[in-house]
Amino acid sequence: MKNKFKIIILLSIFYFLFSLQASATSLNLVSQTNEIDIGSQFQVDLMLDAEGEDINAIEGSIIFPKNLLEIKEIYTGSSIIKFWVERPQMNAEIKFSGVIPGGFSGVLSPYYKGGRQGKVFSLIFAAKTEGVGNVAIKNAKVLLNDGQGTEADVRISNFQFLISNQIPSSTFQAPSSKDTNPPELFTPEIARDPDIFNDKWFLVFAAQDKDSGVDYYEIAEKRGSNITQNYAELRWQAAESPYLLEDQKLKSYTYVRVIDKAGNTRIVYLPPTVPWYKKWPVYILVGLGLVVVLLLIRWLWRKSKSQKNLF
Numbered sequence: 001m002k003n004k005f006k007i008i009i010l011l012s013i014f015y016f017l018f019s020l021q022a023s024a025t026s027l028n029l030v031s032q033t034n035e036i037d038i039g040s041q042f043q044v045d046l047m048l049d050a051e052g053e054d055i056n057a058i059e060g061s062i063i064f065p066k067n068l069l070e071i072k073e074i075y076t077g078s079s080i081i082k083f084w085v086e087r088p089q090m091n092a093e094i095k096f097s098g099v100i101p102g103g104f105s106g107v108l109s110p111y112y113k114g115g116r117q118g119k120v121f122s123l124i125f126a127a128k129t130e131g132v133g134n135v136a137i138k139n140a141k142v143l144l145n146d147g148q149g150t151e152a153d154v155r156i157s158n159f160q161f162l163i164s165n166q167i168p169s170s171t172f173q174a175p176s177s178k179d180t181n182p183p184e185l186f187t188p189e190i191a192r193d194p195d196i197f198n199d200k201w202f203l204v205f206a207a208q209d210k211d212s213g214v215d216y217y218e219i220a221e222k223r224g225s226n227i228t229q230n231y232a233e234l235r236w237q238a239a240e241s242p243y244l245l246e247d248q249k250l251k252s253y254t255y256v257r258v259i260d261k262a263g264n265t266r267i268v269y270l271p272p273t274v275p276w277y278k279k280w281p282v283y284i285l286v287g288l289g290l291v292v293v294l295l296l297i298r299w300l301w302r303k304s305k306s307q308k309n310l311f
Contacts, residue, residue, distance in 0.1 A: 025051050025142045025152045027060070028117070029135050029159035036127040037167040041072060044135055044159050046120040048080065048142070050106045053152055056145035058120065059086070059097035065133040066092060068163055073124040075261060076213035077179070080104045080118035083206050087214075088121055093138075096121065103145030121213070127163045135159040179211035179262035188256050188270055196242060203243045203270075205256050212261035219243055221252040223272075231255070231267060 026049040036042050048058060058081075064071070071090045081098035088096040098120075106116030123135070136158040144150040188205035196202060207214055220234035228234065234255060245254065250273045257267045 024155055025049060025053055025055060026155040026157060027058070027120075027137050027140050027142070028157040029062075029137065030157075031159055031161075034159065034161045035167050036161060036163050037169045038127050038129060038163060038165050040169050041124055041126045044123045044125065046123070046137070047117040048104070048120055049117045050104055051116075052105070054103040054105045054145040055100060055142055055152070056103050056149070057097075057099045057143040058141065060140035061096065061138045062088075062094040062123065062135060063092075063138055064125070064135045065131070068128055068131045068133045069135070070126045070128055071123060072126050073261065074213075075122040075124070077122075077209050077211045077260070078119055079121055079208075079213070081120060082208070094123070100145070130163050130165060132160075132162050134161065179209075179260065179264060181209075181211055182264040182266040183207045183209040183214060183258045183260050185266065186258075186268060188254070188268065190245070190250065190254075190270065190273055191242075197244045201245045201248055201250060203241070203245055203254060203256070205241045205243075207258040207266070209258075209260040209264075212264075215259050215261045217241070218257040218259070220255045220257075221245065221247050222255070223247070223252045227253055227269060227271070231257075 028047045028049060029044055030047055031042060031044045033042060046062065048055065071094070074088050074090060074094070076084070076087065079098075080100055082101050083099045084097070085099060086095055086097040088094050104118055106118065125135075137156050140154050140156060142152045142154050144152050184207060186205060186207040188203050190201060190203055192199055192201050203219065205217065207217075217239050218236040219239040220231075220236045222228065222234060236257060239256075246252075247254075252272055254270045255267060256269070257265060259265050
């Protein structure tokens with residue numbers, strides 16, 4: 001009996017040591033409160049704990065009981081995600097997918113002392129009626145920044161809550177009410193790829209907003225010799241990256257307007273661009289012009305020299 005007990009203890013120790021060495025990350029749904037009054041709003045943050053790993057990309061979805069909660073806002077401000085493949089939207093199932101160029105290994109988090117977590121995005125919910133439920137993470141996947149897209153083990157921590165009319169009303173304030181700063185400066189790029197838009201020219205762009213988060217983008221194209229300062233005259237249309245350019249000859253100014261969730265705006269632009277292989281007629285004309293000028297100079301020099309010899 002004693003030997004059996006010793007074996008169980010040894011196996012438990014080995015299992016504990018092995019668990020410490022295994023590479024893993026965690027996705028956690030956290031909030032300042034889990035007891036909410038009916039009609040009150042509260043914030044739930046999706047946090048990534050790299051736990052010593054270097055993370056390159058994450059994806060998954062968030063589900064919640066629609067009979068108890070109503071999703072009011074989604075904020076991506078201060079997100080560790082630099083490029084959204086699928087930006088979270090206010091749907092019954094909130095899907096998300098994003099990339100972290102250069103990787104993420106952890107930042108100090110205010111939620112856990114000594115913890116190193118990064119915010120993915122924030123959800124603002126309103127409590128509809130009394131009940132108990134949870135906001136849960138589904139189909140989560142985390143990829144390592146190892147050049148091979150290795151999938152890391154993921155531990156999930158969901159958020160459980162209680163809604164009751166016996167709980168004092170909260171004084172929750174949405175992040176957007178304090179945001180007066182425009183999104184950060186960014187630089188769009190024009191590119192083409194045989195696998196995207198049938199090898200046509202397209203625009204790629206990604207802006208960041210550290211306060212309330214990016215809400216949406218608009219794009220306008222206009223031909224002309226000078227950039228316009230009257231943005232109201234432009235024909236703006238909603239857009240997502242990558243965006244297929246209307247002017248495939250690249251002779252237009254391309255304007256990109258990004259608006260954050262607080263209504264702040266930033267506009268950037270790209271001047272007309274002509275691919276080098278479409279400029280060869282110009283190069284030929286310039287080259288011929290130089291040849292003509294050189295021949296003229298040579299002829300004038302010889303004529304001047306011959307006139308001097310006559311005297």
